[in-house]
Each structure stands twice: as structure tokens, then as C-alpha cells.
Amino acid sequence: MNPIIEVKNLYKAFGNRAKEGVRLHQQGKSKDEIMREAGIPVGVADVSFEVQQGEILVIMGLSGSGKSTLVRCINRLIEPTAGEVRIDGTDILALGRHDLLQLRQKKFGMVFQNFALLPHRTVLHNVEFGLEIQKTDPVKMEQKAMEAINLVGLEGWEQSYPDQLSGGMQQRVGLARALAVDPDILLMDEAFSALDPLIRRDMQDELINLQERVQKTILFITHDLDEALKIGDRIILLKDGALVQEGTAEDILTNPATRYVQKFVEDVDLTKVLTARSVMKKPRAVAQYQDGPRVALRKMDEESISSLFALDKAHKLKGVVMAADAVDAAKRGEKILDHIINTDIIKVKLDTPVAEFFSDLATLQYPVAVVDDNDKLVGVIIRGSLLAGLAERGTVDNDNNS
């Protein structure tokens, strides 16, 4: 499949001598050198990447790394100095003014850091803005706008003005405005950065949910690695306008390409990034449905463990048996485990982040069970092995530090 966005050797330098800045960079001078020697600021330097249909690509970097400039080159809010930008195969830098406006109307929806809502318009009329620009028929316009408003969960607020809404709700309006025109590509420029942390997390979850329903191609800009790791299918890291690493969250965490990336990674809370899959162990023994207390006790004894997960007839996870209970049951002469299986246990899925069960693990007498979608036991997480897993990934090689 062809990528929906293709960026090749993109440059943006500022001022009258921008082209010269590009030439100097191509001759191998760094951005700082070009600024110092020629006085030409270079915003984006030789960036290439592709985005596939339906993918969320996060562009990450500190402020001044050129990420906002880069995203604006993609819909030509900022005119690139050199390079190529293709949307669906069309070279957009060759488009005339009229075609460019058409492209922006049809292909792009943009969400801004400070919401950029029109203060004199109601929520409904703000959401209708993009449709108005396309001269949509009024009845259809309101219908589409209402769909977008429902999609972001703002029904009932249509007649409010932006200044009557909280920050989170204002950004929902911003998101609805972008979605209302049904664009192929969503450009989100630090969309959640102005929100406070709790609301921000909600909005991230909401965006992920929304994406499952609308399946847009999303270019998401952020300076926050936690956000990047949570939202992005793939992440691009920018520094000084240049691309320093491209890859999935795991790639970037486990294999930081440069000191710059490593610096970012050091601050990440690993429990949020690592999932049950990456820290679980294979269950060493389980109690089958026909096993009695004595068999269960022997299995525990062999593996020197004090609890055992029990399966039902269909090999689905039923619960846990504690060694002490099994001893009592054996004394009572019971032949089956049914009475002593504790079914009220913590089950997690393969992609559950460690953070969600990390605190439970501290108080549990038995491991956390990891199950697949059919409720089959695929792994267990023991406190010790989890801590080891975190420690292992948390340490990056210190050999390069000198």
C-alpha cells in the first residue's frame, strides 16, 4: 500500500537567504554553524518519513526542535524551502493557490495547542466552521456538525460559547471541528499540552477510542514522551530540526539511538510503557479440573510454590488454590478442589500496562494471572520477576557516558 503522507528531504529555512541555508546544510554544516556563520535560521533540516493510512505517527521533540514547523509544512501553512511532500501521491508543493485550498479543505483537519476556537461562535457554529468554508448545504452542515459533536461527547453543549467551557471541553470542540469535515489526515499540534494532567490522560484515552471508530491517519505532535508512547503507533524524534530516531515505542525505549533520545527515555515511568506481556513468566504448573488436593499439593511441592492456578474443563482459568487450603482439604479427605478454589482473582490481558496492577502485586499472596481473549492462562507475573524486568529495561548502557 502506498503511504498517505510521504516526506522526502524536507527543509525549512527562514529569511531571504533560506535557499543558501539549505545548500550549506547539504554541504555538511550543522544548523548551529549555519546560524552562526551565515545568520540563517534553519527550522527543519533534511527530514524524510512516511505515514501509512490509518496510522498514528507521533512527532516528538523539545521546544525549538522544529516539530511544529514540520507539521505546518505538510499542509503548507508554512512554505517548505526544499524537498518533497506528497499526500496520496500528489506533490503538494507544486499546487497552485486554489488547489492548495481545496486540498486543505478535503484532506486535513487540524487541532491546535491553544484550541484556536472562535470566541464569537457557539460550539455548534465553531464545529461547522470547516464545513462552512466548503460551502456545505446548511441542513447537511448541521447534521455533520452534530455527528462530530456527539463523537467527542459534547451533546447538549452546542449552544454554549467557548469561554463557558473548560479547557478539556474546548479541545473536544477543536477535535470535533477537525473531524466534522471528515478529513483523511488529522494534524494535532500539541493538542493536549495545554490541559492539566488528569484531563490530558482522559483526552489521550478518548483519542485512542475515537481512532478505533474513525480510523484516521493522525500526525500527533508532542514534547511529552509518555504521551508519545501511549498514543503513537510509531514515533519520530526530532532534534534541532533533524530526525534522530524513528520507530515504535519499544524500539525507542530499549534501543535509544543517541544520547538525546536516551535523555528522554530516562525520565519515562516504565510501568506505564511496559505491558504484562513483556514481564510475565510461563506458568510452571497448573491444577487441571480433575486434580484433587493431593495432586495439587504435589505439583506445588515440586516447583516449591505456595499457590497454584486452577483450570476448568475447557482449560479456562478458574481460580487459585493456596497450599494451606489444599492441606486442610486433604485432611478432610476431599477428592476435588472445587471448595477451595478462590475465583476472585486479578486477571490481566497481555497488553495491560504494568502500572495498572503494580500496586495490587504488593499485597497479593499469589501471582497475577495473564489471560488471553479466551480466558486461557498464558502467563503469570510474580513480584520478583517484575522488578527484575523493570530494572533490566531501566538501565541503559552506561559505557557511552564518559
Add this chain to the structure above:
Amino acid sequence: MITIPKFPLDKGVEAVIDFLSDNFAFITKAVAKVVESGLESIVDGLMWLHPAVFILIAALIAWRIAKWRMALFTALGFAFIWNLQLWEPMLETLALVAVATSIAVAIGVPLGIFSAMYQGIYRTVFPILDFMQTMPAFVYLIPAIPFFGLGTVSAIFSTVIFAMPPAIRLTCLGIKQVPAPLIEASDSFGANRFQKLVKVQLPIATPTMMAGVNQTIMLSLSMVVIAAMIGAGGLGSEVWTGIQRLKPGMAFEGGLGVVILAIVLDRLTQKLGAKDKS
């Protein structure tokens, strides 16, 4: 000693004015006739209303736009002018201010918009505005006469020149002050220049533009006494006559009429501008 002869700027200006008035005065005179008869019919129309009805309508408008206190002030103020037997001069002044303001806004707002959009126009227009505002207004009076004749239209001409700059300046300022993210947002949705202007820039600039209109009205009012010197009539001529005949009481009455009219127009246009904000 070498004496540098005086540069004949005065002669030059007069030659230009003579040339223009000889060749184009028939056009401006025709315009003057139209404006004058228009103005007269406005005054006649307003005179046709009984002062009490006019006062009631004015108070109602004030009540709708501002609070009841403003309505009360409007009613009492106009009633007092009526009582001072300045009703007709007041209407003449009101008509003059209305026409001058309309012309100033009709020219000023588009010019302001263009200056905000095109740097070249901005650089040309703004020095001219400085000139228009600082050149003493009397200077415009005399050359206006050969073009528009003695009377109201010449007065309106010089009033427009004197009162137009704030309309241009504040329109331009209002549009330039529209936050950049909003401009970017409208660009990102593919808005063309006209859509951006009508849907984003003008609505957001409205309060600032209204402040400009308010200033234009106030400057127009401040010109009424000066305009009376070339026969504009109205409250200004009460003041002017009072000065000429050394009748301070008469001048004071006329002046007070201007003050009352100014307060009413000022508060109402200010409220109108603030209302658009919410």
C-alpha cells in the same frame, strides 16, 4: 550675504486649488447639491416627528442598548434641549454628525481593512493619516468652499477629513490584533482571503472597530463649532453667534446642547461595541 528666497509653497498650493476648482468644481458642486438636499430632508423628516415622540424613541433605544439610567438621562437631556428652544439646531447637528460619520466609516473601514491586509497600503495610508489629524482643521475649511460652496457640505467635507483617521486606524488595528492561531486555524481549513475576513477577522475586530466609530463620532461633534464658521448651522452656530455677539449665555446653551448630544452618542456607541464582545 546670500539670501535663500522663500519657497513659494503657498503660491503652489493655491495654484493647485485654483486649477482643481476651475476644472472640477462643477462635479463637486453637483455632489454638494445632492448631499445638501439629502441632509435637509433628513432634518425635515426629524422635524416632522414631534419632539416628545423623538425623545420617547431615543429613550427606548437607549434602554434597549444600555441600562434604564442611560434611558433616563437621554430623555431628560433631550427634553432640556427642547426646553432651551434648541430643538432644530440640535437636529441639524445630529444630521450633520450622522452624515459625516457615515461617510467617514464608509471610506475608513474599507481603507482600514486594506491597510491591514497589504503592507504597501499601510505604509502609504498611515503617514497621510498623521498629516490629516495634525493639520489644524481650519485649514481644510477655506479650500472646501470653492468646491462645495459655503454651508453644510463644506463643513461635512472638513469634518470627514478630520474624523476619519480613527475609523481607519482602529479597523486596521482590530484586524491586525486577531490572534495568529485563529488565522492559522482558518487557513488550515482552506479558507480563502474573503472567508477569512468575513468569518474570522471582522467579527473578532468588531469591538475595536466600534471604538473607532465612537471616536469618529466624537471628533465629528468637536468639529460642529468650527463648521459653523462656514455656515453649517446647528448647535455650533448658536455657539458661534454667541461668541460674535458677546453673548456668553447663548454660547453656553449651545455648548451644553453639544455636550448632552455627545454624552448620549458616546455611551450608546460604546455599549454597542462592548455588546458585540459577549
